[in-house]
Amino acid sequence: VGAIEVKRRGEIDGVEQLARYIERLHLDSSLGNVRGVFVAQSVKPQAKVLAEARGFRVVEVNYDELRGMRPDDLTLF
Numbered sequence: 117v118g119a120i121e122v123k124r125r126g127e128i129d130g131v132e133q134l135a136r137y138i139e140r141l142h143l144d145s146s147l148g149n150v151r152g153v154f155v156a157q158s159v160k161p162q163a164k165v166l167a168e169a170r171g172f173r174v175v176e177v178n179y180d181e182l183r184g185m186r187p188d189d190l191t192l193f
Contacts, residue, residue: 117150117151118150118151119134119138119150120154120155121133121153122155124157125158126156126158126164130156130163131167134167154174154175157177157179
C-alpha cells in the first residue's frame, strides 16, 4: 500500500503532509506496510533530504510531458 503526495513545487510542508497521511494510514493494521511517494515538478533540496530520511521515494515529473506537450507546442505566436 502506498500514499502519494503530488505538488507542483516540492517543499518541506508537502513532505510533512505526506508524513501525516502515512501516520494515519499506519493506524489501520490491515494495510500492512505503507510506503510514501513524494511527487513534484521540482523538489527543493531540503525537501528531498527530509523525504528520503523519512523513507519516502522522491519523483520529479515534467507536467507538460505528462500532458503530451512538446517544447515547440508552447510558442505564443
